[in-house]
Amino acid sequence: MEWLENLFSQTYINSLQITIRLFLSMLLGGFIGWERESRRQPAGLRTHILICMGSTLLMITSIYIPQTFQNFQNGDPGRIAAQVVSGIGFLGAGAIFRLGVNIKGLTTAATIWVVAAIGLSVGAGIYSAALIGTGFILFVLTFLTKVEKKYFTDFHYKELQIHFNTARIETDAVFATLSRFRIKTVSLNILQSRDKKRSKMKLVIQFPDKTDLKQLYKELNTINHVTQIHLGQDF
Template sequence: MTTVGSVWQISHLDLIVRMVLAVVLGGLIGLERELNNHAAGFRTHILVCLGSATIMLLSEYGFSDFVNEPNVRIDPSRLAAQVVSGIGFLGAGAILRNGSVIKGLTTAASVWLVAAIGLSVGAGFITGALVCTFLVLISLYLLNKWEKHFLRHRRTHEIEIMINEHPGFLSLVTSRFGEQGIQVTNLKMMPGSESSLVSGNTENTPMMHLIFSLRCPKHEKLLAAYEQIAALDIVVRMEAANFIFHKKVA
């Protein structure tokens, strides 16, 4: 029987405080992800942080009745180790790939960090959890703004266009980028794997698959160019970050 004040016991008040604190800290990080429309948002981060804290509390205090058993060895870090390795499946679900562009790595990292914060809160390492949350919020919010401002002239955007092969088709597309002051840094061309009808023609027209790498500091100009290109009759499909267009053929 363990004595009162044993390291293997925790009061109900301390238990509630730690679990509520895990919800608050996880929610703060999740709120920033939610406001920026990322895959893992407010509730996901809360659940991960609360779950990690609960597992840590279970590992520390859930088996206190067996501490004095001669054949039982208590190791509070065993369940925590499984959380650290097992949380990867949630992070993998937040990572998306569109062509050569990979999105969601930061959100996956934030989910992993929230699990660490939950474990810290559950273990009573409150100062470490608070400092970690503060630094994560600075990284996600303030450093994100600084990064966008500092790299605004160096950021490369990629767009894939499926287009009907037509005389002068390349100049029709590139001229729309030029009108918006967008620099084409790289271009890949390959035959399309499908065919489509052009302007009501009854004959199948060969297609080309174009992949443009672009440099443009202003997102509004990119969207304007995308809309102009999508309006061309010879364009069948376009895919870029935050922009997808598929022509409906009657």
């Protein structure tokens, strides 16, 4: 296996090295992209592969120029890599979008940034860093996702409207009920009819995924003078 070790330890850029590095970056970027694609994220398999291969190609070019052209012997191979690190943020930002007060796509944006780092590592011939880094990244994206779901309750922001047939609102009873279901109130707005015979509470709440919605409605309806309850879609 000495020939294989020599092949992967070679620093001179030639056609064989270019092929090996681009192929490896395609595989490693594909592993991470596959995980994102399986979760129906905006940046999936092809996007991650192209980012990883593009970063690898830029790193290869950075090394190749001072290696090949005599006039650029003092060139810095890290300059193009630095531009990749800063420039990839614009692409990652495109994966982040906001639904009301909910932010989506942060993890995918992070994988876009880190897969570019993997591509640069492969392009520079630091194969061990690229392989170990890919393994740790997949561990974070798969195993730690299960840990998060088990120990951390996911929630969404929703609008809750509670209608009363009186001007007097049982706010303490409402907050006590929400508290029992671990629902946090973000904002509160109280509206009252002109004849002061009806009123309405509009709340923006953090709504846990595992909330027993049927039981929540049942307990809210036991509060005095409640006539209607409406829970809106995610923000």
